[in-house]
Amino acid sequence: MISYKHYDINNLSDLLENKEFLKEIHKIKYENEVVEKNYISRLTTYLFSNKQNIEFFLILKDGKPIGFNQGLRYDNKYFSENQYILKEYRDKGYGKKLKLRVVAYLRAKKRVTLFSGRPVVNNRMYSINEFIANRKQKTSKGRYVLEKDPLKNKPYLSKDGKEKPRTVLKFVKRK
Numbered sequence: 001m002i003s004y005k006h007y008d009i010n011n012l013s014d015l016l017e018n019k020e021f022l023k024e025i026h027k028i029k030y031e032n033e034v035v036e037k038n039y040i041s042r043l044t045t046y047l048f049s050n051k052q053n054i055e056f057f058l059i060l061k062d063g064k065p066i067g068f069n070q071g072l073r074y075d076n077k078y079f080s081e082n083q084y085i086l087k088e089y090r091d092k093g094y095g096k097k098l099k100l101r102v103v104a105y106l107r108a109k110k111r112v113t114l115f116s117g118r119p120v121v122n123n124r125m126y127s128i129n130e131f132i133a134n135r136k137q138k139t140s141k142g143r144y145v146l147e148k149d150p151l152k153n154k155p156y157l158s159k160d161g162k163e164k165p166r167t168v169l170k171f172v173k174r175k
Helices: 013-019 019-029 040-046 096-110 123-134
Strands: 002-007 056-062 064-074 077-085 112-115 141-150 167-173
Touching: 002 013, 002 096, 013 019, 013 056, 013 112, 019 040, 019 056, 019 064, 019 077, 040 056, 064 096, 077 096, 096 123, 123 141, 123 167
Parallel strands: 077 112
Antiparallel strands: 002 056, 056 064, 064 077, 112 167, 141 167
16 A cells, blocks of 8 residues: 655654654665765765755555655755665666655645755656646646746756756746
8 A cells, every 4th residue: 555654844754753754764865875874974964964945755565665755945946955765676667656745735735836856867756747737637726837946057868868857846827
């Protein structure tokens, strides 16, 4: 069974006290590395250094973390810094489910209308954003569109060597 957990400034201490979850998150982030003695301080410094604006989402399968999305929220904008799924769960739709949950939650609860992130080095996140923008909308309030990233004009090269536009996912209200 798939479930999700969301953490922000109000309940981040719950996550930081859960050593087992932190160990699993470390495995997701640093897949091929040995779990070090100082993994908790390393991970918390990396992921939660800006606690005030942090949004952290876990996707769990049968109660065990299999991926996360971590980013920063400022006003109505969300900048996704990381999204990782354990290797054995990739290409099975879990990344898409997680991103959909993040977008839906932040849109409904925090009134976020612009979703941005780091440049995509493969087609996974681009195709997830494209899926969200192209799916049949369930809300009559608006729809999601892919727009050229206003801050980054230059395209980036994907792993297959093709130029891809830098885009953001934006919520546009219906008129």
